[in-house]
Amino acid sequence: MELELPIEQWSDSVSTVVLGATSEDGGTRTSTVTLGGAATLPFLDFEGEAPNPPVLAMEVLDTEPEGWPEPLAAPFGDVLGDPAAWAARCVEEFDADLICLKLIGADPLRRDASPDECAETVRKVLDAIGVPLIIWGCGDYDKDNEVIPVCSQVAAGERCLLGTAREDNYRTIAASALADGHLVIGESPLDISIQKQVNILLTEQGVPGDRIVMYQVTGAVGYGVEYAYSILERTRLAALTGDTMLGMPMVSIVGSEAWKAKEAWMEEPAWGSLERRGILWEAATAELFLLAGTDMVIFWHPEALKHTRWLAKDLSKS
Amino acid sequence: MALTAVEIYKFLPKTNCGDCGVATCLAFAMKLAQKQAALDECPHVTEEAKQELEGSAAPPMATVTVGRGERELKIGGETVLFRHDETFHNPCGLAVTLDTSLPDEQIQQRIEQLEAARYDRVGFMLGVDLIALQDGGDGRLAQGARLAGEHSSLPLVLMSTDAGAMKAALEVCADGRPLLCGATTDNIEAMLPLAKEYNCPLVLTADSLESLVPLSETAAEAGSDQLFLDTGAQEIGRIQSDQTIIRRMALNKKFRPLGFPTLVACSAADPTQQMLQACSAIAKYAGIVVVDVADDEYLLPLVTARMNIYTDPQKPIQVEPGIYPVGEPDEDSPVLITTNFSLTYYLVEGDTMASKVPAHILAVDTNGTSVMTAWAAGDLTAEVIAEHIEKFDIADKVSHKTLVLPGGVAVLQGKLEEEAGWEVKVGPRESSAIAQFFREQGWAAK
Numbered sequence: 126m127e128l129e130l131p132i133e134q135w136s137d138s139v140s141t142v143v144l145g146a147t148s149e150d151g152g153t154r155t156s157t158v159t160l161g162g163a164a165t166l167p168f169l170d171f172e173g174e175a176p177n178p179p180v181l182a183m184e185v186l187d188t189e190p191e192g193w194p195e196p197l198a199a200p201f202g203d204v205l206g207d208p209a210a211w212a213a214r215c216v217e218e219f220d221a222d223l224i225c226l227k228l229i230g231a232d233p234l235r236r237d238a239s240p241d242e243c244a245e246t247v248r249k250v251l252d253a254i255g256v257p258l259i260i261w262g263c264g265d266y267d268k269d270n271e272v273i274p275v276c277s278q279v280a281a282g283e284r285c286l287l288g289t290a291r292e293d294n295y296r297t298i299a300a301s302a303l304a305d306g307h308l309v310i311g312e313s314p315l316d317i318s319i320q321k322q323v324n325i326l327l328t329e330q331g332v333p334g335d336r337i338v339m340y341q342v343t344g345a346v347g348y349g350v351e352y353a354y355s356i357l358e359r360t361r362l363a364a365l366t367g368d369t370m371l372g373m374p375m376v377s378i379v380g381s382e383a384w385k386a387k388e389a390w391m392e393e394p395a396w397g398s399l400e401r402r403g404i405l406w407e408a409a410t411a412e413l414f415l416l417a418g419t420d421m422v423i424f425w426h427p428e429a430l431k432h433t434r435w436l437a438k439d440l441s442k443s
Numbered sequence: 444m445a446l447t448a449v450e451i452y453k454f455l456p457k458t459n460c461g462d463c464g465v466a467t468c469l470a471f472a473m474k475l476a477q478k479q480a481a482l483d484e485c486p487h488v489t490e491e492a493k494q495e496l497e498g499s500a501a502p503p504m505a506t507v508t509v510g511r512g513e514r515e516l517k518i519g520g521e522t523v524l525f526r527h528d529e530t531f532h533n534p535c536g537l538a539v540t541l542d543t544s545l546p547d548e549q550i551q552q553r554i555e556q557l558e559a560a561r562y563d564r565v566g567f568m569l570g571v572d573l574i575a576l577q578d579g580g581d582g583r584l585a586q587g588a589r590l591a592g593e594h595s596s597l598p599l600v601l602m603s604t605d606a607g608a609m610k611a612a613l614e615v616c617a618d619g620r621p622l623l624c625g626a627t628t629d630n631i632e633a634m635l636p637l638a639k640e641y642n643c644p645l646v647l648t649a650d651s652l653e654s655l656v657p658l659s660e661t662a663a664e665a666g667s668d669q670l671f672l673d674t675g676a677q678e679i680g681r682i683q684s685d686q687t688i689i690r691r692m693a694l695n696k697k698f699r700p701l702g703f704p705t706l707v708a709c710s711a712a713d714p715t716q717q718m719l720q721a722c723s724a725i726a727k728y729a730g731i732v733v734v735d736v737a738d739d740e741y742l743l744p745l746v747t748a749r750m751n752i753y754t755d756p757q758k759p760i761q762v763e764p765g766i767y768p769v770g771e772p773d774e775d776s777p778v779l780i781t782t783n784f785s786l787t788y789y790l791v792e793g794d795t796m797a798s799k800v801p802a803h804i805l806a807v808d809t810n811g812t813s814v815m816t817a818w819a820a821g822d823l824t825a826e827v828i829a830e831h832i833e834k835f836d837i838a839d840k841v842s843h844k845t846l847v848l849p850g851g852v853a854v855l856q857g858k859l860e861e862e863a864g865w866e867v868k869v870g871p872r873e874s875s876a877i878a879q880f881f882r883e884q885g886w887a888a889k
């Protein structure tokens with residue numbers, strides 16, 4: 126029997142954003158990454174096109190992480206103190222599509238690393254990898270305003286993704302991105318109207334829609350998914366129904382969020398293998414966000430990425 | 444969709460005979476629309492009209508009960524595609540398989556393992572909801588059902604396509620209203636009468652969405668409405684499409700043959716892949732997922748994800764604001780400040796319990812939001828905390844005047860000391876560090 130499929134007629138699609146510039150485009154990247162473009166809800170290929178598969182990134186910290194549980198630290202061996210080597214391993218051994226460099230060391234409450242030191246790290250990481258780079262600040266508004274412009278400059282022309290621009294802290298980052306040919310992450314705290322406002326502010330400052338990626342602070346399974354899932358789903362619906370100021374691709378952080386959950390790291394025999402638990406927590410978190418509509422996921426553990434790579438393939442089968 | 448009085452009126456005899464107890468057919472239609480009367484109070488309504496009216500009054504997706512008693516599950520009856528539109532009502536059931544061709548001792552061990560797979564989360568016990576007995580074709584399904592009945596009160600799914608084996612098992616366990624899984628194109632003629640005779644719900648399994656429809660129509664003709672649908676999808680992409688199509692056909696198109704909850708049996712060989720199959724089915728619309736994996740590390744993310752998906756995002760799960768004892772605190776025990784968001788409260792309570800230092804926890808009314816959310820929203824301020832200290836008369840419970848604040852809101856310290864007149868210590872950012880904090884502060888474990 127032929128079933129008449131219940132297809133929704135969407136009026137719009139998610140915008141397409143390209144990260145990274147190869148030599149043809151004036152950069153030095155050896156590959157680029159394309160985000161977004163979907164004209165349907167996630168993974169419903171009976172309904173419409175989703176030309177670009179989910180993008181899987183890995184996070185690298187500019188400061189050696191302290192207190193990482195053994196199952197998380199083990200795959201990295203001795204590179205955790207060396208961002209460039211860490212990044213190279215993620216690409217070469219762990220199959221990351223791109224790297225997200227988090228400059229947590231710039232935080233005045235941590236190392237208070239100087240803008241020049243941060244920029245030096247950015248340069249080393251760029252040299253160590255051919256894939257595109259996300260440059261993510263420390264989260265301290267004022268410090269990010271000092272650090273990001275300098276980092277943006279050393280990476281000029283590479284079409285990096287700079288983050289994060291917030292409602293009350295977007296001008297400097299937007300200006301850097303425009304000056305040096307980068308893209309911007311607009312951030313909001315799980316709030317669609319704030320997200321829209323951030324995107325409007327960025328657009329008004331001249332950042333075009335195909336240079337913005339949305340980050341709606343996420344959370345992990347058991348720790349905020351009940352909110353984040355619906356926020357992402359509603360955002361994707363808004364994009365498909367023609368709200369261009371919510372039509373950009375989305376990025377979700379899952380590594381650092383999942384490993385915050387005590388289910389990921391705490392010794393507790395009733396919860397099963399500690400070896401695998403964190404990986405599973407991270408993979409399940411990534412899956413829910415992909416199903417809700419995120420376009421790029423940022424991992425910590427290489428195994429979680431590997432399972433998600435399988436998932437992305439399986440999701441494209443129907 | 445409920446019909447209006449005018450729509451109902453069209454189906455009534457329009458003779459205004461008054462036999463229904465009201466003067467006119469229209470008045471009777473109005474009572475029906477308000478659910479103050481039942482259709483059979485009109486003795487003249489035609490059979491045809493009855494069917495039309497009852498059909499359109501039925502919910503677009505049936506609610507099906509599996510099991511009996513305390514652990515019975517109500518599944519289906521969902522009304523929306525997106526949980527932000529309303530909420531999902533009846534949490535997806537998690538079934539774990541048990542191979543009945545195993546020797547009895549191993550069956551028993553597996554049952555014990557599944558009974559033990561229970562996890563305390565924010566005051567709720569989460570775990571396996573059903574045992575799925577898998578027929579190995581060796582005549583032992585009934586024995587499996589017997590053992591399951593003896594050692595567990597979990598509802599059962601009987602997984603067999605052999606009507607003979609199914610009947611034998613039903614002789615043992617039909618009282619518990621197991622789910623029969625199930626009927627296929629080849630055996631539906633034998634399975635439908637069994638489901639009817641023993642009054643049990645039935646899964647219709649096909650190898651595609653299209654071939655489910657005639658199966659469902661056959662079941663409807665036989666008068667069955669306690670059904671589950673299974674398209675046999677394994678690829679996660681297909682699970683997503685099939686589940687979405689079924690839900691949309693049921694709710695948006697009111698297409699009866701697909702107006703039932705679904706069952707997704709996950710069978711990827713790799714356990715992580717199987718967990719991902721199941722997790723995708725939980726997120727998108729499955730009524731029951733069946734998995735083979737039974738190790739806690741796979742089940743824990745699944746039951747947690749399910750809880751998240753079935754939590755109403757408009758109404759955070761909360762605890763009553765107030766002062767709670769952990770262990771057996773006395774007048775020297777520390778007083779910890781936190782919020783009344785269940786997740787926050789139970790994390791703090793659990794970590795405090797683990798520290799073995801008896802303590803008082805003050806759950807401040809933040810409308811059920813987390814520490815940082817409440818702080819950012821202006822719901823967790825020095826004034827609010829001071830009011831709670833007053834209101835719950837903390838000074839009466841302890842002889843000291845020291846409070847412990849969550850590290851995330853250290854900025855409130857000075858203001859709170861001023862407002863409340865208590866000394867305020869800043870605790871760690873994460874409650875998991877509370878034990879260490881107590882040690883450093885010299886609060887002793889008991």
Ligand code: B12
Pocket residue numbers: 313314315316319342343344348349352353382759779780781782784786787790791811812813814815816817818819820847848849850851870871872873874875877
């Ligand atoms: C889910 C979430 C929401 C949900 C609400 C969930 C809820 N019921 O609270 C929603 C979507 C509604 C929401 C809304 C907002 N949010 Co919000 N939200 C989050 C998110 C993702 C997770 C919060 C969470 O559940 N954490 C888990 C709980 C258990 O954490 P917790 O309560 O802090 O408890 C821990 C510690 O504090 C500590 N602890 C707790 N009690 C105690 C006690 C003692 C004694 C000790 C020692 C320790 C301790 O231990 C616990 C476990 O580690 C966070 C970001 C993140 N990933 O953390 C943002 C976040 C908290 N939100 C934020 C903001 C700004 C908001 C809004 C104000 C945004 C807006 N303007 O709309 C609104 C406010 C809504 C309102 N008016 O009520 C910001 C806060 C920024 C800041 N640092 O001030 C955050 C950090 C996101 C961000 N980075 O921007 N949010």
Ligand code: SF4
Pocket residue numbers: 455456457458459460461462463464465466467468469471484485486487488
């Ligand atoms: S009994 Fe039936 S026909 Fe007679 S008034 Fe009532 S509704 Fe009309």
